[in-house]
Amino acid sequence: MSPLSILLIGFAMSTDAFAAAIGKGAAMRKPRFPDALRAGLIFGVIEAITPIIGWLLGRAALQYVEAFDHWIAFGLLGALGVHMIINGIRPDDGDEDEDEDTRKHHGFWRLAVTGFATSIDAMAVGIGLAFLDVHIGVMALVIGLCTFTMVTAGVMLGRVLGNMVGKRAEIIGGIILIIIGATILYEHLSGAMA
Known part of the structure; x- marks a missing residue:
């Protein structure tokens, strides 16, 4: 897998976390940079x-x-991509209560649960990567660093950008995953024919 594909997967995996971070940043009264770093790290x-x-x-x-295995990688990445696109198109429920205690709403465990929920797709991608020639340590590091960067930026930008940009980021991430899955399938099928 090329370094560009690894980087694109890293950013695609971080788009749903970026969307969640924008929502968190929009919900915080005045997000500070240490708050954004903490969320990014988690x-x-x-x-x-x-x-x-x-x-x-x-x-x-x-x-x-x-x-x-290449069909499995294609299927997982394609399904995750479609799922991310659908989530990006679907309107928000508006379940945020403005009167809720901000500290409780943005505490460690709440952020950790949100982080885990947005990382389920990364686990599925990890399953697909097991069938490819890729170093999982490098891939995990790239995904983690991309997510740290995107979430930190998302929290800080959340107040200004709101939920609209976050949803678009998730759609773009889904499209990237579908393209990467199709590329993996094409490379395996064309290699088998050669």
């Missing part, structure tokens, strides 16, 4: 761990699916 660490878990699960099943 999301980044969780987002870096989950593809490793998925990769370990995928490696355990590798011997059973090696002949059609």
Whole structure:
């Protein structure tokens, strides 16, 4: 897998966390940079761990699916991409209560649960990566750093940009995942024909 593909996957995996961070930043009264760094660190660490878990699960099943692993990677990335696009198009529920205590709403455990929820797709990508020639440590580091950067920026920009940009970022991330999945399938099929 090329360095550009690795970087694109890292950013695609961080778009849903970026969308959540923009929402968090918009909900905070006056987000400060240390608050944004803290959220970025929590999301980044969780987002870096989950593809490793998925990769370990995928490696355990590798011997059973090696002949059609590229189809699995394509299917997972494509399905995740479509899911992200649908979430990006779907309107928000507006479940944020403005009178809620800001500290409680943006505490460690709340951020960690949100970070885990946005990292489920990274776990699925990790499963798909188990079937490809990619160093999972490098991939996890790139995903974690991209998420840290995007979440930190998202919290700081949330007050200004609001939820609209976050939704568009998720749509773009979904499109990137579908393109990468199609590229992986094309490379395997064209390599098999050569």
